Amino acid sequence: xxxxxxxxxxxxxxxxxxxxxxxxxxxxxxxxxxxxxxxxxxxxxxxxxxxxxxxxxxxxxxxxxxxxxxxxxxxxxxxxxxxxxxxxxxxxxxxxxxxxxxxxxxxxxxxxxxxxxxxxxxxxxxxxxxxxxxxxxxxxxxxxxxxxxxxxxxxxxxxxxxxxxxxxxxxxxxxxxxxxxxxxxxxxxxxxxxxxxxxxxxxxxxxxxxxxxxxxxxxxxxxxxxxxxxxxxxxxxxxxxxxxx
Numbered sequence: 368x369x370x371x372x373x374x375x376x377x378x379x380x381x382x383x384x385x386x387x388x389x390x391x392x393x394x395x396x397x398x399x400x401x402x403x404x405x406x407x408x409x410x411x412x413x414x415x416x417x418x419x420x421x422x423x424x425x426x427x428x429x430x431x432x433x434x435x436x437x438x439x440x441x442x443x444x445x446x447x448x449x450x451x452x453x454x455x456x457x458x459x460x461x462x463x464x465x466x467x468x469x470x471x472x473x474x475x476x477x478x479x480x481x482x483x484x485x486x487x488x489x490x491x492x493x494x495x496x497x498x499x500x501x502x503x504x505x506x507x508x509x510x511x512x513x514x515x516x517x518x519x520x521x522x523x524x525x526x527x528x529x530x531x532x533x534x535x536x537x538x539x540x541x542x543x544x545x546x547x548x549x550x551x552x553x554x555x556x557x558x559x560x561x562x563x564x565x566x567x568x569x570x571x572x573x574x575x576x577x578x579x580x581x582x583x584x585x586x587x588x589x590x591x592x593x594x595x596x597x598x599x600x601x602x603x604x605x606x607x608x609x610x611x612x
Contacts, residue, residue: 371421375439378549379383381605384563389413392572397547403437403438403441403523404440404441404442404444404445404550406437406441407431407435407437407441407442407444407445407446407587408445408448408449410435410437411431411435411442411445411446411449412445412449412454413523413527414555415449415455415465415551415555416523416555416558417520417523417558418549418558418559419556420465421465422465422466422467422468423464423465423467424462424464424465424554425461425463426455426462426463426464426465427461427462427463428442428443428446428463428516431446437558441444442474446463449551450463450552452547452549452550452552453548453549453551453552454466454552454555457605466552468555468556468559470604470607473552473553474601474602474604474605476549476552476553477553477597477600477601477604479545479549480546480549480553480597480600481593481594481597483542483545483546483549484593484597485545485590485594486537486539486542487534487537487539487542487543487546488533488537488577488580488581488589488590488592488593489586489589489590490536490537490538490539490542491503491532491533491537491581491589492580492581492583492584492585492588492589493516493537493584493586494536494537495581495582495584496536499532499536500581500582500583500584501533501570501582502532503529503536503578503579503582504578504579504582505584506525506529506532506578507575507576507578507579508575508576509521509525510522510529510571510575510578511571511572511575512569513525513567513568513571514569514571514575517568518567519558519567522567522570522571523535523554523557523558524576525574526554526574527550527554529574529577529578530546530550533546533581534546534547553600555605556604557570557600560603560607565578569599573592573595573596573599574596576592576595577589577592577593577596578595580592
């Protein structure tokens with residue numbers, strides 16, 4: 368049976384309204400103009416993470432270009448980046464497929480994340496500029512609000528910005544390259560299973576503590592907060608299946 372490429376989610380912002388903000392620099396969350404390639408990447412990545420584009424679904428540049436109202440060249444460049452992050456596979460003569468979700472692969476990813484992300488948050492706590500620290504504190508408050516409201520859409524967007532800001536603040540291009548390949552896969556897995564085994568308020572609390580530790584230049588607290596977060600993610604991942612690893 369052919370898989371349907373799109374699934375509507377009740378709290379998702381419409382693609383058309385998000386594209387307008389992305390393409391023109393508008394919207395409440397926009398802070399500076401972005402290239403069309405960056406806008407296309409962010410929109411498609413969110414569609415994959417939030418399962419508007421389902422695992423295994425076939426997608427095409429032309430369809431995405433029409434849906435996002437962004438030209439095919441930026442969409443093609445965005446898909447190439449998503450392929451490097453293992454969120455899509457670009458197959459000659461077959462087009463583009465959204466990658467499947469594999470539980471054992473997810474646990475291997477967490478093994479890697481634990482080591483690399485500990486380095487990232489310690490470096491971010493040590494090297495973040497004052498404006499970056501201020502933004503980490505703002506994100507901590509955003510996580511607090513998302514947790515109190517049990518708002519997964521608000522959480523997932525704050526999480527995306529937190530991940531990107533952490534990599535910039537760490538100022539370690541090698542760690543950033545490794546983490547950039549893992550964040551999307553981790554966020555999609557969380558979104559797929561959160562109703563089954565995850566706790567949005569708890570996830571928001573864990574992220575808030577981490578963002579606040581970085582904002583306060585506390586490397587040790589940031590490392591502990593990251594350990595707590597990865598411990599929770601591993602327990603959450605294993606809770607989604609009943610198998611031996």
